[in-house]
Amino acid sequence: MWEWIVEPWRYGFMRQALAATLIVGATCSLLGVYVVLRRMAFVGDAIAHTTLPGLAIAYLNRWNLLAGALVAALATALAIGWLSRGRRLREDAAIGVAFSGMFALGVALTSRMKSQRDFAHLLFGNVLAVTTADLIGLAAAGVLTCGALWLFNKEWMLTTIDPLHAQTIGLSPEWMRQLLLVLLALAVVSGIQAVGVVLTTSLMVTPAASAALITRRLPWMFAWSATFAGVGGVVGLYASYYLSISAGASIVLACTLLFGLASLAARWRQRNRLTAASAGCGP
Amino acid sequence: MTAAKPCDPFLPYGGRGHRDPRPDQPALAVERLRTRYAGAAGWTLVDVSLRIAAGARVALVGPNGAGKSTLLKTIAGLIPVAAGRVRIYGNSIGACHHRLTYLPQRSELDWQFPCTVADLVMTGRYVHMGWLRWPRRADRERVAEALRRLEIAPLADRRIGDLSGGQQQRALLARALAQEACLFLLDEPLNGLDESTRDLLDDVLSAHTRAGGCVLAATHDLGRLAESFDSAVFLRDGQIENQFALRSEGEFRYPPRHFHGRVES
Amino acid sequence: MIRREAWDRGNIGRATAGRPARTHRLRSLVARTTEAVALTAPNGTSQRLRAAVAAAVLPLLLIAASAGCVETKQLGQVPLNSPASADATATPQTDRDTQPSIRPSTALGTQSDTPPGPQSGTRSGADPHSATAHGGSAPPSANSAVATAANGMTTATTGNGSGRTGERHANNAPGSESRGSGSGDRAGGSGEPSSDSGSGSGSGSDAGKRNIAGRGSRVGTAGDGGSRIPVVATFSILGEWVERVAGERARVVTLVGPGGDAHTYEPTPQAAALVADARLVFEIGLGFEGWLDKVYQASGSRAMRHAVTRAVRPRFVGPPGPDAELDPHVWQSPKLADRMVEEVVDALAEADPSHAVEYRRRGDAYREELRALDVEVRGLLAAVSRDRRVLVTTHDTFGYFAAEYGFEVLSVLESFSSEGGEPSAGELAAVIERIKARRVPAVFAENILDPRTTEQVAKEAGVAVVGTLYTDALGPPHSAGATYLGMMRHNARAIAEALR
Numbered sequence A: 001m002w003e004w005i006v007e008p009w010r011y012g013f014m015r016q017a018l019a020a021t022l023i024v025g026a027t028c029s030l031l032g033v034y035v036v037l038r039r040m041a042f043v044g045d046a047i048a049h050t051t052l053p054g055l056a057i058a059y060l061n062r063w064n065l066l067a068g069a070l071v072a073a074l075a076t077a078l079a080i081g082w083l084s085r086g087r088r089l090r091e092d093a094a095i096g097v098a099f100s101g102m103f104a105l106g107v108a109l110t111s112r113m114k115s116q117r118d119f120a121h122l123l124f125g126n127v128l129a130v131t132t133a134d135l136i137g138l139a140a141a142g143v144l145t146c147g148a149l150w151l152f153n154k155e156w157m158l159t160t161i162d163p164l165h166a167q168t169i170g171l172s173p174e175w176m177r178q179l180l181l182v183l184l185a186l187a188v189v190s191g192i193q194a195v196g197v198v199l200t201t202s203l204m205v206t207p208a209a210s211a212a213l214i215t216r217r218l219p220w221m222f223a224w225s226a227t228f229a230g231v232g233g234v235v236g237l238y239a240s241y242y243l244s245i246s247a248g249a250s251i252v253l254a255c256t257l258l259f260g261l262a263s264l265a266a267r268w269r270q271r272n273r274l275t276a277a278s279a280g281c282g283p
Numbered sequence B: 001m002t003a004a005k006p007c008d009p010f011l012p013y014g015g016r017g018h019r020d021p022r023p024d025q026p027a028l029a030v031e032r033l034r035t036r037y038a039g040a041a042g043w044t045l046v047d048v049s050l051r052i053a054a055g056a057r058v059a060l061v062g063p064n065g066a067g068k069s070t071l072l073k074t075i076a077g078l079i080p081v082a083a084g085r086v087r088i089y090g091n092s093i094g095a096c097h098h099r100l101t102y103l104p105q106r107s108e109l110d111w112q113f114p115c116t117v118a119d120l121v122m123t124g125r126y127v128h129m130g131w132l133r134w135p136r137r138a139d140r141e142r143v144a145e146a147l148r149r150l151e152i153a154p155l156a157d158r159r160i161g162d163l164s165g166g167q168q169q170r171a172l173l174a175r176a177l178a179q180e181a182c183l184f185l186l187d188e189p190l191n192g193l194d195e196s197t198r199d200l201l202d203d204v205l206s207a208h209t210r211a212g213g214c215v216l217a218a219t220h221d222l223g224r225l226a227e228s229f230d231s232a233v234f235l236r237d238g239q240i241e242n243q244f245a246l247r248s249e250g251e252f253r254y255p256p257r258h259f260h261g262r263v264e265s
Numbered sequence C: 001m002i003r004r005e006a007w008d009r010g011n012i013g014r015a016t017a018g019r020p021a022r023t024h025r026l027r028s029l030v031a032r033t034t035e036a037v038a039l040t041a042p043n044g045t046s047q048r049l050r051a052a053v054a055a056a057v058l059p060l061l062l063i064a065a066s067a068g069c070v071e072t073k074q075l076g077q078v079p080l081n082s083p084a085s086a087d088a089t090a091t092p093q094t095d096r097d098t099q100p101s102i103r104p105s106t107a108l109g110t111q112s113d114t115p116p117g118p119q120s121g122t123r124s125g126a127d128p129h130s131a132t133a134h135g136g137s138a139p140p141s142a143n144s145a146v147a148t149a150a151n152g153m154t155t156a157t158t159g160n161g162s163g164r165t166g167e168r169h170a171n172n173a174p175g176s177e178s179r180g181s182g183s184g185d186r187a188g189g190s191g192e193p194s195s196d197s198g199s200g201s202g203s204g205s206d207a208g209k210r211n212i213a214g215r216g217s218r219v220g221t222a223g224d225g226g227s228r229i230p231v232v233a234t235f236s237i238l239g240e241w242v243e244r245v246a247g248e249r250a251r252v253v254t255l256v257g258p259g260g261d262a263h264t265y266e267p268t269p270q271a272a273a274l275v276a277d278a279r280l281v282f283e284i285g286l287g288f289e290g291w292l293d294k295v296y297q298a299s300g301s302r303a304m305r306h307a308v309t310r311a312v313r314p315r316f317v318g319p320p321g322p323d324a325e326l327d328p329h330v331w332q333s334p335k336l337a338d339r340m341v342e343e344v345v346d347a348l349a350e351a352d353p354s355h356a357v358e359y360r361r362r363g364d365a366y367r368e369e370l371r372a373l374d375v376e377v378r379g380l381l382a383a384v385s386r387d388r389r390v391l392v393t394t395h396d397t398f399g400y401f402a403a404e405y406g407f408e409v410l411s412v413l414e415s416f417s418s419e420g421g422e423p424s425a426g427e428l429a430a431v432i433e434r435i436k437a438r439r440v441p442a443v444f445a446e447n448i449l450d451p452r453t454t455e456q457v458a459k460e461a462g463v464a465v466v467g468t469l470y471t472d473a474l475g476p477p478h479s480a481g482a483t484y485l486g487m488m489r490h491n492a493r494a495i496a497e498a499l500r
Helices: A002-010 A012-037 A041-061 A065-083 A091-111 A116-124 A132-161 A163-168 A173-214 A218-242 A247-281 B068-076 B117-129 B137-149 B165-179 B195-210 B222-228 C005-015 C019-040 C047-066 C083-090 C105-111 C120-135 C142-150 C161-189 C200-222 C236-249 C269-277 C292-299 C334-351 C353-381 C399-405 C425-438 C452-461 C484-499
Strands: B028-035 B045-052 B057-061 B083-088 B100-103 B183-187 B214-218 B231-236 B239-245 C229-235 C250-256 C280-283 C304-307 C315-317 C325-327 C390-393 C408-411 C442-446 C464-469
Touching: A002 A012, A002 A218, A012 A041, A012 A132, A012 A173, A012 A218, A012 A247, A012 C425, A012 C452, A041 A065, A041 A091, A041 A173, A065 A091, A065 A173, A132 A163, A132 A173, A132 A218, A132 B117, A163 A173, A163 B068, A163 B100, A173 A218, A173 A247, A218 A247, A218 C425, B028 B068, B045 B068, B045 B083, B045 B239, B057 B068, B057 B195, B057 B222, B068 B083, B068 B100, B068 B183, B068 B214, B100 B165, B117 B137, B117 B165, B137 B165, B165 B195, B195 B214, B195 B222, C229 C236, C229 C269, C229 C334, C236 C250, C236 C280, C236 C334, C236 C353, C236 C484, C250 C269, C269 C292, C280 C292, C280 C334, C304 C334, C315 C399, C334 C353, C334 C399, C353 C399, C353 C484, C390 C425, C390 C452, C399 C408, C408 C425, C425 C452, C442 C452, C442 C484, C452 C464, C464 C484
Parallel strands: B057 B214, B057 B231, B100 B183, B183 B214, C229 C250, C229 C280, C280 C304, C390 C408, C390 C442, C442 C464
Antiparallel strands: B028 B045, B028 B083, B231 B239, C315 C325
8 A cells, every 4th residue: 555655756757746736736726716706717717728829939939838828828817907907898808808819819820830739738738747947937936826825815805805995995906906817827827837728727716616615714715725736636646647547637637526525525514504503493 | 882982083004195184174075076987978976065074974865876876986086086176184085095984885795705704894904004914913903892893793703705784784884993994985884774783883873973083875764864964965966956954953064064183283 | 831832833823814713713712711711720619719710711801802802822722723714824924834724624623613512422532541541451442433533534443552563563663773773872872862952852842843833834835744733742751752753743732741740730721722722632541641531521622532551551559459540650661651652653643644654753763762761771770789679759650660670669658649648647657667677778759749758758767868750740951851761861870879
């Protein structure tokens, strides 16, 4: 049994993959708490997809791919924020515009690309091919994101609950939203490294949504979200190792499984509470 | 317990944008205010002029769409002033955020957010903290006091999503108290509340005005107008149609007396 | 990417046409754009997105077309032999290589009018290659017989490959001998076929085309075979073979150019247009060009499809079984390349019987080079001892190479066909263990694939990554892998060097 547990970690690439998964998982899942609470899941998805033109341009010009993705993601984030400022255009419409436009650009650029399989790798990501340099970048993005969450949690909380009050006391909900979008771009780009464009959203949303099911306090929600992502990452890597499933997919599947467990637990607890309440009322 | 602390417009704090109130100015002075929503053709408010002295409780009444909410939001700084002037204790909008609080209609808040009542009330203290500061003991004490004042102390650890409408309104008012604001702008504060909550809110607000604070509340509830407010402003189609005093007892007169707080000159 | 210079040159002259021609063009253009847009969208794209793109493109196109400013250059491929363009050919204003006047214009001319619905002949044309693939041997191509008939060609005989081969061999042996020595010299000398510019055969053949293009008008008026058959080859290596055989008799367009990955190619509208206008389409088959059926059908092409692996006994990827995938990487064996070039010769000769002798002559010369290549590769690899003959590559491309030269293949990506191609941790670990167990000295990166995974494996196993092998595509011009011969030589040298 011990052997079974230890065996995968004899490999350097597995240890690096674990480190990358944990870092990215923490980054995405912590930020995911606000993504879920602010009903922005679609934004994360949009940003993930709009990294496509950035990746394509960087690839065609032989620039750093992550930098390309980051620039594209930031551009999208700011564009969404700018388009939907002052409620002139609803956020979902702004996202729709930015998302489809950027994605179409990405598709157009990809079709000018010679080797598309090469590119598919980027879209799907490969946590098993993460290098030490990548890890440093991921850690930097993670520290930045988590640090900002810690420092500005108070402000985000207020602008989420009551943006009007925030504005009357001089705290601009717009700016806080922009800041969140920028961090979202950062987290998405780091998520692309681990699980790719397609699955990043789930890494961001699933753990936080699971946490929302089982806790009703913000600090606990952060803790649970990170825990779910971490456990999902580890379980996913084991599954990838022993069941020969592609790593990104198995990580996301593990997170989804945890979500299922969390919803079962939530339901069970609710039933318990109901029976307890009726028992309490009875006599 | 019932004796509210005197409201102090000179409340010292380390936040941004503090400016001393002008002693010779009323709590709120609105002069020929015009606003409109972005993209809208007509004016939402047309030449609204209003003066409210410290210690006054003023009701803002009028049919739906008359501009009550707009007026409150403009004073609160949520809608830009297109023309005219708004002065709060002699200063312009936004010059001194902590002195004013705006209680939106309850539907404007995200009550599903996973935080407790105490957390929500604590957001009232944020303006005194500013960036990168965390609640201290004094803040927590203020919050506890506000919760007690509104008789929701036992609910402090309850999730805000689990509150009833009346409890939500109490929590919001507790937040305003915790903020130690002077000018309260309330949007339909008494809507759909039970009798006991209304009485409590009335009580708290009158204590607030007695301590030198000032209340401007949009309301539909004409039945309680006389007992809850000193005067009323009737708004129709963005214009002030009428303003009248509801109570002649006390020192309240219209035009209202100027604020003569404890000016340390 | 598509190499389309040659066709563009051919098309410019034809843009001038009368009104009826324009409406005719317009109709086919519209039909084709819709198809092409639907075709280009990657598989992941939603239906809505596709529809939106199509809706956006069409009006623009119509406006442009009605303004009379649709130069064929833009979206290209106006039907090659609309009546109007045939007129244009006759007029002396076209000094370039214009419409092939001798081509049986009925076949391709009607093609643009008929909606690309179910065409029994051509549709079955898609099948035989899969039939070939699964049967393993070479069934007679009933489809191509049908296709030929539809094309109104006189040469309706499509015998099966093997029978013909011997015959042709016997026929053309002397000619090929005489040509063969010369090309053998070239191959032996610099490793690059000598041409005027001396920059590899890609540019060499381009130069050849340009020459022909310049002469086109003269020859065209003379009414003899100055026209060039429009031929499409699916990817760069096959394209080169066809070019070498066809010489100046055909305009060869390659859909997936150098450095491109034909496994995961997403067809563009131009690709569809090219296929539509082609008379011959050469493909590897064996499931290699999974996208070709779609293009072929959507473009409404009546071109004859030739799977050059008809005469090749296919290998399987992994253990053979009902679900085993066929290994399409046949070009990795020069011997099989020889067989396939023969197939190309036959196909061209059949399509253009009047120049059959020429094709045979050139084909035999090239096949001689290929046989020399086999000898050379064998010689280079002789330096590698038996127990070190293990190839670790990114995907399973060296099956035929390994079978030919006695290598064992360990590939990092177990399945070449899945687009997601991301290996699992278990698979990576297994490969690493096998590399360690076999004491493989080096692993190889490929020119068409992302090397990150390979690098990771190499680092973990403590072996070197050897520079890029040209596997499923030619390299860019002027590189060592710019030609098939150069590419194979480069690979053999790199492998010999690394494993010695």
